[in-house]
Amino acid sequence: MTAHITYQLLIEVTRPVRVTVGRLGQFTFPAGRYVYTGSARRNFEARVARHLRHAKALRWHIDYLLAATEVCVVGVRRYVDEECAINRATPGSLPVPGFGASDCRAGCGSHLKYLG
């Protein structure tokens, strides 16, 4: 059985930071709280642990953001519901169009939301 587990990273940006998010380009992230919604089909704990580690190869959009010293993960939530449903139920604005949404077929626009 391969359960699909959805997770949210609660992210805090301590001061405005300019980050190059892979091929999406460069963006300034205002200080405040963000929520990133992702999912892992397997090795769920390893995925979350990877997000919490600072030194790693930059693979996903979220890796670029979390690599900045002004940025830290302050919480992790787990869900059994599907990733896009959880993402759409989360309030907030979309600071970077397409962020974390390369595989999104539900038209979320972004899997990173800015809470302010």
Ligand SMILES: [Zn+2]
């Ligand atoms: Zn989506």
